[in-house]
Amino acid sequence: MMKEILEKVQQGILSVADAQEQLATYENLGFAKIDYHRKKRQGFSEVVFGEGKTAEQIISIINTLQLKDKAVLVTRISKEKAEQVLGTCPSFIYDETAKILFWKDSNQELRFEGYIAVVCAGTSDLPVAEEAALTAEILGCRVRRIYDVGVAGIHRLLDNIEDIQNATVTIVVAGMEGALPSVVGGLVSHPVFAVPTSIGYGASFNGVSALLTMLNSCSSGISVVNIDNGFGAAYNAALIHRLIQKGAEQNENTLS
Structure with a gap:
């Protein structure tokens, strides 16, 4: 990934500023540091733990993650808090039984065979x-x-x-x-x-x-x-x- 980005800069296809943004490993929101490099290191993107976070904090985090990933997952989030988030992020789905709030790109297919x-x-x-x-x-x-x-x-x-x-x-x-x-x-x-x-x-x-x-x-x-x-x-x-x-x-x- 890094080699591809640097080659695009060399070819003039990508600006230095855009390359710097793509190479960033995390983004500091003040109350949270969003780990963009998690998927590269571990294979799956960062997951948000909903307990203890305000609806406003969750909205900021998932809006940031949604720009980079094809799926965003928030665990342990109450119905009341989820409803506040859904008011701002209507593309997300809430499962009350699992207490999970999530979004998946509609074009994303299941990646693996078997079950x-x-x-x-x-x-x-x-x-x-x-x-x-x-x-x-x-x-x-x-x-x-x-x-x-x-x-x-x-x-x-x-x-x-x-x-x-x-x-x-x-x-x-x-x-x-x-x-x-x-x-x-x-x-x-x-x-x-x-x-x-x-x-x-x-x-x-x-x-x-x-x-x-x-x-x-x-x-x-x-x-x-x-x-x-x-x-x-x-x-x-x-x-x-x-x-x-x-x-x-x-x-x-x-x-x-």
């Missing part, structure tokens, strides 16, 4: 599961949602096991005792990201019980993220999914 499975134990876990599913989709991945298949009715999970086994990565979201990731982990040959939720009665300690169960899982290949962190699981799953697809593309190119 990530998002498996959810119960309906009460849906907000976290949808945060994971929507995040993965906005990052360019296909997603299959397999919901309400907790261990209390294991036949529901087994009825969907082929779809789960054919995924490249699976995200498993569960509260209460958090047993579902161990079951799924023992049935698949790909990475599993376990997400404990804060759903449960008193002794679940707002998700700590599920977190400890998942950390102590006897199934191999399970990684555990923080309580209610659907975003974190989806981001990691998308990174792995992207690497798998790149490897497949390289093998096809080698064989051809």
